[in-house]
Amino acid sequence: MNVSASNERKSSILESLTSLYINTARPVSSSLIKDEFDLSVSSATIRNILVELEELGYIEQPHTSSGRIPTDKGYRFYIDTLMKKQNIRDEEKNELKLACLSSAHKTQEIIDKTSEILAEISNEAAINFFFNLSDSVLKHIELINLSLMQVLVVLITDSGIVRNYIVNFNESISTGELKRISNFLNENLKNTPLVDIKTKLYTLLNEHNLVYLQLAHEACRIFDALEADELFERDYDIHQDGINNIMNQPEFFNLEYLKDVLDVFESKERLAEILKDSFEPDFNNAKVTIGKENRCKGFQNCSLVTAGYKIKDKTVGMFGLLGPTRMAYSRMLPLVEYMAEMMTETLNDFSRDERDE
Amino acid sequence: MNVSASNERKSSILESLTSLYINTARPVSSSLIKDEFDLSVSSATIRNILVELEELGYIEQPHTSSGRIPTDKGYRFYIDTLMKKQNIRDEEKNELKLACLSSAHKTQEIIDKTSEILAEISNEAAINFFFNLSDSVLKHIELINLSLMQVLVVLITDSGIVRNYIVNFNESISTGELKRISNFLNENLKNTPLVDIKTKLYTLLNEHNLVYLQLAHEACRIFDALEADELFERDYDIHQDGINNIMNQPEFFNLEYLKDVLDVFESKERLAEILKDSFEPDFNNAKVTIGKENRCKGFQNCSLVTAGYKIKDKTVGMFGLLGPTRMAYSRMLPLVEYMAEMMTETLNDFSRDERDE
DNA sequence: ATTAGCACTCTTACCTAAAGAGTGCTAATT
DNA sequence: AATTAGCACTCTTTAGGTAAGAGTGCTAAT
Numbered sequence: 114m115n116v117s118a119s120n121e122r123k124s125s126i127l128e129s130l131t132s133l134y135i136n137t138a139r140p141v142s143s144s145l146i147k148d149e150f151d152l153s154v155s156s157a158t159i160r161n162i163l164v165e166l167e168e169l170g171y172i173e174q175p176h177t178s179s180g181r182i183p184t185d186k187g188y189r190f191y192i193d194t195l196m197k198k199q200n201i202r203d204e205e206k207n208e209l210k211l212a213c214l215s216s217a218h219k220t221q222e223i224i225d226k227t228s229e230i231l232a233e234i235s236n237e238a239a240i241n242f243f244f245n246l247s248d249s250v251l252k253h254i255e256l257i258n259l260s261l262m263q264v265l266v267v268l269i270t271d272s273g274i275v276r277n278y279i280v281n282f283n284e285s286i287s288t289g290e291l292k293r294i295s296n297f298l299n300e301n302l303k304n305t306p307l308v309d310i311k312t313k314l315y316t317l318l319n320e321h322n323l324v325y326l327q328l329a330h331e332a333c334r335i336f337d338a339l340e341a342d343e344l345f346e347r348d349y350d351i352h353q354d355g356i357n358n359i360m361n362q363p364e365f366f367n368l369e370y371l372k373d374v375l376d377v378f379e380s381k382e383r384l385a386e387i388l389k390d391s392f393e394p395d396f397n398n399a400k401v402t403i404g405k406e407n408r409c410k411g412f413q414n415c416s417l418v419t420a421g422y423k424i425k426d427k428t429v430g431m432f433g434l435l436g437p438t439r440m441a442y443s444r445m446l447p448l449v450e451y452m453a454e455m456m457t458e459t460l461n462d463f464s465r466d467e468r469d470e
Numbered sequence: 471m472n473v474s475a476s477n478e479r480k481s482s483i484l485e486s487l488t489s490l491y492i493n494t495a496r497p498v499s500s501s502l503i504k505d506e507f508d509l510s511v512s513s514a515t516i517r518n519i520l521v522e523l524e525e526l527g528y529i530e531q532p533h534t535s536s537g538r539i540p541t542d543k544g545y546r547f548y549i550d551t552l553m554k555k556q557n558i559r560d561e562e563k564n565e566l567k568l569a570c571l572s573s574a575h576k577t578q579e580i581i582d583k584t585s586e587i588l589a590e591i592s593n594e595a596a597i598n599f600f601f602n603l604s605d606s607v608l609k610h611i612e613l614i615n616l617s618l619m620q621v622l623v624v625l626i627t628d629s630g631i632v633r634n635y636i637v638n639f640n641e642s643i644s645t646g647e648l649k650r651i652s653n654f655l656n657e658n659l660k661n662t663p664l665v666d667i668k669t670k671l672y673t674l675l676n677e678h679n680l681v682y683l684q685l686a687h688e689a690c691r692i693f694d695a696l697e698a699d700e701l702f703e704r705d706y707d708i709h710q711d712g713i714n715n716i717m718n719q720p721e722f723f724n725l726e727y728l729k730d731v732l733d734v735f736e737s738k739e740r741l742a743e744i745l746k747d748s749f750e751p752d753f754n755n756a757k758v759t760i761g762k763e764n765r766c767k768g769f770q771n772c773s774l775v776t777a778g779y780k781i782k783d784k785t786v787g788m789f790g791l792l793g794p795t796r797m798a799y800s801r802m803l804p805l806v807e808y809m810a811e812m813m814t815e816t817l818n819d820f821s822r823d824e825r826d827e
Numbered sequence: 828a829t830t831a832g833c834a835c836t837c838t839t840a841c842c843t844a845a846a847g848a849g850t851g852c853t854a855a856t857t
Numbered sequence: 858a859a860t861t862a863g864c865a866c867t868c869t870t871t872a873g874g875t876a877a878g879a880g881t882g883c884t885a886a887t
Contacts (some may be wrong), residue, residue: 140880142879142880142881143880143881144879144880154829154830155829155830155831156830156880157829157830157831157832157882158828158829158830160880160881160882161828161829161882163881164881164882174880174881176836176837176838177835177836177837177880177881177882178835178836178837178838178879178880178881178882179836179837179838179879179880179881180879180880180881252616253614253615253616255612255614255624257610257612257624257626258610259609259610259626265624265626265632267612267614267622267624267634269614269616269622275622275634275636277624277632277634279632354736355736356732356736357729357732357733357736360725360728360729360732361729366725368717368723368725371717372714372717372718375713375714375717376714379711379712379713379714497849499848499849499850500849500850501848501849511860511861512860512861512862513849513861514851514860514861514862514863515859515860515861517849517850517851518851518859518860520850521850521851531849531850533867533868533869534849534850534851534866534867534868535848535849535850535851535866535867535868535869536848536849536850536867536868536869537848537849537850
């Protein structure tokens, strides 16, 4: 048999072994491969091939005389080259879509709902990480007097995010004054990216006449207060669900692993860190980070499947699915991709609503 | 020796045993009690007393010829009668207080922060459950046009809660119209409990002249939409932190227990259920629910320490601390009580600000 | 190049024995 | 009558040792 044919068979056996291991969670023996896929070769032949695959670093034995499991490199090759993506069932698609639609335009809620439903359907831990806040564009700002020296600032952005900030002042502000500031801000800052607001305000300060000057000054006071209050510090929303799912996976019967993962899931900051690691500006297909490819040391036995969603072609958030490296990639990748697609659709429908206005 | 003296000694030994078990997490032997507390009696005498305590149901042996551990009944007696509450260290008090102050007037944030810091200091799992929303009083309502058929409703209550709801309409509403509705609502509904708003609106419908009639109709449309949207469905905020803390406790090395607890902690609904169970209208001191006293079957080896906080003498939320039944009650109770006290203070300061306005 | 056959390795489960902790009981002591 | 020393007994824990089972790697035959 020539080399190319031999390579083909090697691949086929690696694929079989990987999918068997994913399904059974136990090291795969040569005879199991023979039994499950009628390869018209003996187990001894398969064993010879397994030795080659092991030498190439795609598989390994937990101990001599046990079956074999894929290495990170093996999974990588399986995902990139061998695996066929499964189709998602229509009813599952509907559920995922519904999670977006039912809470469309309520950003905080959509983030919770989508990660919840994704966790349920995938049976892994799911994360939704929406990080566009500072990139998004101001649509409307509303100032509401709470008390003499307190103002509630409601920011509405083009992506439908609504945020409240309470700003405390040292001097009192009258309702009329507030009204004028708010009109001024809406007139001048509409469609300005949040990050640019301060700069634009200072430009306005230099450009306009005295009345405006005073207004802009007061407006600056508000945005200064927002910053001082560290309110732009965390400019993302993140939600996670389904750790209880991965607890049932045999790899997490080891309490140490479980503890490591739970530690990360308890902290929104660390979760955000990790998701950021797999960010890519152009994020069309799902991306997988396998085992030791993860920088985070608690995730060395886990894989993270991520897919980004966009507003007007700009990635503004990501879904993540975390499970053991032995994960049903052929199902998880399309799942996350579809979820991200739906999220993109929903968000862009909202943006379109804006423009129609 | 007479009966009363003997009872005193029994109590003293139960106390010693309980606190030893809380500290060491291992069944307590007669000789350990003798060694740790110089009782000027022999271990044999202590053993005789232990038998009596066992017959009374306060302690039990995991197996014959092991040391003894308190039963739920034993813990109950320890907490209600024997235990002396520890003083909280000043620096800890400061930390707890700071968590309230630093995010005062930002209800969602204060709930997150306080449960976080409480978990850290207690080294158990902490919960903050704020359930007053439907009881609280409308302070201000703001309507903001998002698009032709969408309105953002911002509700501000006397307890400083800010909530956003997006309401979708079938017909379009002009900005002017919206302004009028919002003025009408603020004039007529200020200081109305949220639960009574609908009734009050309908009363207004019958009372006023034609102009008002139309306005009230439109206002009703908004609140109808809010209800249809199931937005009053969950009228509480709840936040949990520190499950990783209890993972380090030896009783949770058993994965089954851990799983049961995690399952509950994953669901805000179930957490709320459980906290509700220990609600009391007049909630001054911390309350403990021990082991099987918990209705929730996953918590049969856990204790829940709760304390309520108030606005104007009405309980509006609770702190909870969850850990193994073998919990440092003498420290945890004062901790939760102090945290609740601080929360009460902070919330009432805010209410006072209102009235000054 | 493939395969049957088999010796070898490693894991797992199960058993046994020994050590250790702690009790309950009895009989002696205060 | 209460206390206690002493000791047999029970149960857990640890270690070691053996047998069964799974799966491999190698060799020699096809």
